[in-house]
Amino acid sequence: MIPIVTAEQMRALDQRTITEALVPSLTLMERAGAGIVTHIEARYPPLAGKSVIILCGKGNNGGDGFVVGRLLRRKQARIHVLLLASPDDLSRDAKTMYQRFLRSAGKSAVTSPTDAEAIQQRLATGDILVDAILGTGTSTPVTGLYRDAIEAITASGRPTVAVDLPSGLHADTGAVLGAAVRADLTVTLGLPKAGLYSGSGIDCAGTVRLVDIGIPASFVESVGSRLMLLTDRAVRAALPPRRPSAHKGTYGHLGVIAGSVGKTGAAAMAALSALRIGTGLVTAATPASANDILEAKLLEVMTLPMPETKARTFARSGLERLLAFAGARDAVAIGPGLTTHPETVELVQEFVKRIDKPCVLDADALNALAGKSSLLTECKRPPIITPHPGEMARLETEATTQSVNEDRLGTATRFARERGVFVILKGARTVIARPDGLAAICPTGNPGMATAGTGDVLTGMVGGLLAQGLAPWDAACAATYFHGLAGDLAAQHLGQAGMIASDLIQHIPHALAQTT
Numbered sequence: 001m002i003p004i005v006t007a008e009q010m011r012a013l014d015q016r017t018i019t020e021a022l023v024p025s026l027t028l029m030e031r032a033g034a035g036i037v038t039h040i041e042a043r044y045p046p047l048a049g050k051s052v053i054i055l056c057g058k059g060n061n062g063g064d065g066f067v068v069g070r071l072l073r074r075k076q077a078r079i080h081v082l083l084l085a086s087p088d089d090l091s092r093d094a095k096t097m098y099q100r101f102l103r104s105a106g107k108s109a110v111t112s113p114t115d116a117e118a119i120q121q122r123l124a125t126g127d128i129l130v131d132a133i134l135g136t137g138t139s140t141p142v143t144g145l146y147r148d149a150i151e152a153i154t155a156s157g158r159p160t161v162a163v164d165l166p167s168g169l170h171a172d173t174g175a176v177l178g179a180a181v182r183a184d185l186t187v188t189l190g191l192p193k194a195g196l197y198s199g200s201g202i203d204c205a206g207t208v209r210l211v212d213i214g215i216p217a218s219f220v221e222s223v224g225s226r227l228m229l230l231t232d233r234a235v236r237a238a239l240p241p242r243r244p245s246a247h248k249g250t251y252g253h254l255g256v257i258a259g260s261v262g263k264t265g266a267a268a269m270a271a272l273s274a275l276r277i278g279t280g281l282v283t284a285a286t287p288a289s290a291n292d293i294l295e296a297k298l299l300e301v302m303t304l305p306m307p308e309t310k311a312r313t314f315a316r317s318g319l320e321r322l323l324a325f326a327g328a329r330d331a332v333a334i335g336p337g338l339t340t341h342p343e344t345v346e347l348v349q350e351f352v353k354r355i356d357k358p359c360v361l362d363a364d365a366l367n368a369l370a371g372k373s374s375l376l377t378e379c380k381r382p383p384i385i386t387p388h389p390g391e392m393a394r395l396e397t398e399a400t401t402q403s404v405n406e407d408r409l410g411t412a413t414r415f416a417r418e419r420g421v422f423v424i425l426k427g428a429r430t431v432i433a434r435p436d437g438l439a440a441i442c443p444t445g446n447p448g449m450a451t452a453g454t455g456d457v458l459t460g461m462v463g464g465l466l467a468q469g470l471a472p473w474d475a476a477c478a479a480t481y482f483h484g485l486a487g488d489l490a491a492q493h494l495g496q497a498g499m500i501a502s503d504l505i506q507h508i509p510h511a512l513a514q515t516t
């Protein structure tokens with residue numbers, strides 16, 4: 001996992017690298033530029049003949065821009081720099097890189113526009129725009145020519161690559177300072193910045209790619225960041241090895257407690273997703289009269305009919321049987337499609353207190369705890385909960401969906417600490433938090449996943465990994481990552497609008513099999 005840092009932490013790391021590891025600041029800038037060019041080329045091939053317009057500010061972010069310009073010329077791209085400050089005002093390193101750019105490209109490759117119109121006219125001639133106006137040094141609202149430039153970039157509709165972070169974005173909070181660039185690709189330098197994953201940063205950053213500029217690992221470690229970015233390598237390492245001598249018992253038995261009349265699909269999808277993430281055996285317990293329907297839907301999953309209410313939801317009288325069911329499984333997933341029938345709610349509240357197995361609580365299991373989240377502290381083992389922002393708001397009496405979304409990271413980490421649970425707060429850039437306050441952000445996933453049932457898929461995947469013996473934190477991180485990756489693969493094949501939850505399930509094996 002990669003630590004996510006604040007602007008201040010990044011500045012300190014850059015500084016230590018320069019003064020203690022003795023890497024000249026110009027070398028860092030050169031590495032930054034080279035890395036950015038690699039990512040631009042990967043995203044927009046071929047570069048030869050393309051017109052690239054680079055907008056440079058007066059700080060080191062602009063300095064990176066000049067390096068990008070010089071190196072892109074070697075790819076036979078046609079480069080023009082819009083310099084938004086006087087050359088005299090450039091930072092020391094930026095000035096050096098400006099001079100190197102001039103020596104390589106000549107004076108005609110740079111103009112200094114004085115008004116919005118001049119910027120707009122120039123941008124209209126670009127195939128690709130590079131935003132090197134402001135980086136981590138931004139702290140006050142953007143005004144004047146910088147703001148004109150940011151607005152012109154947005155208005156141009158051209159493919160835009162942001163250097164380090166979209167100009168105008170607060171590096172720590174993701175707040176827009178007056179106006180911010182909406183990039184298609186952000187190539188961030190050294191370590192990822194928190195603002196790229198929160199608030200407006202999610203929409204402004206587009207795809208985020210990271211460039212290693214050679215900050216020593218020991219320096220990075222000493223920052224002690226409490227926020228991590230999930231990486232492909234870390235989550236794959238957490239998966240159990242598939243031993244040649246394995247049998248289905250090796251990979252655990254998950255009990256799924258889900259469904260009611262009209263909502264057997266939720267139970268089916270959770271159960272199937274658990275199998276697709278490699279679980280050996282899955283049994284779904286469902287209200288008795290819905291059992292036959294579930295049997296017809298599922299081939300590989302076993303089912304168990306349970307006592308039901310007149311409304312054909314789980315009945316309170318089934319409590320002991322459900323506890324016995326859980327006791328005979330390696331892990332339990334409870335919640336999808338249960339409804340909030342009063343008897344079912346009562347059943348869930350009792351069940352949650354008494355279950356003594358790794359478990360994941362979702363959907364109506366969380367709704368059963370609405371305003372009563374203190375019950376979670378009575379759990380025998382810290383459960384994983386998978387709320388979307390609405391469910392999160394129901395759990396916390398004073399919160400609203402809006403307040404949750406305004407501070408997703410803060411909400412998830414506070415709740416995880418206070419209630420001693422693992423939280424997967426779903427949505428764009430899902431946040432995972434654990435009881436000790438450490439949190440991670442998931443880079444996978446896309447808006448195509450905003451479709452009925454994808455949450456049930458996640459629940460099954462989390463439960464499946466718990467059943468396979470993963471610790472709750474590992475299960476939560478890996479399930480969230482592969483859920484998002486399966487969603488990304490489904491979107492690649494089908495497009496975001498048309499993909500549905502079943503497509504996501506079908507892509508779980510491809511996500512697992514992918515080699516990166």
Ligand SMILES: NC(=O)C1=CN([C@@H]2O[C@H](COP(=O)(O)OP(=O)(O)OC[C@H]3O[C@@H](n4cnc5c(N)ncnc54)[C@H](O)[C@@H]3O)[C@@H](O)[C@H]2O)[C@@H](O)CC1
Pocket residue numbers: 014015025028029032057058059060061062063064091133134135136137138139140141142143146163164165189213
């Ligand atoms: N220090 C280093 O060693 C490295 C720095 N790098 C780059 O350097 C950037 C940070 O450089 P700087 O600290 O120079 O910061 P910036 O390049 O973000 O710019 C800060 C400059 O813009 C001005 N400014 C700030 N907010 C403004 C606003 N709202 N309107 C107008 N002007 C504003 C500041 O007064 C300052 O002069 C990073 O984002 C990254 O791109 C990279 O080259 C990697 C290495």
Ligand SMILES: Nc1ncnc2c1ncn2[C@@H]1O[C@H](COP(=O)(O)OP(=O)(O)O)[C@@H](O)[C@H]1O
Pocket residue numbers: 388426427428429430444445446447448449450451452453454455456457458483
């Ligand atoms: N814009 C988005 N970007 C990434 N993931 C998303 C986005 N919107 C929704 N998702 C994911 O889709 C899933 C939706 O779950 P949920 O809201 O519980 O839906 P349902 O109840 O229909 O199953 C979550 O895992 C969430 O993170």
Ligand SMILES: [K+]
Pocket residue numbers: 061131132133134135162163164165166167
């Ligand atoms: K920028």
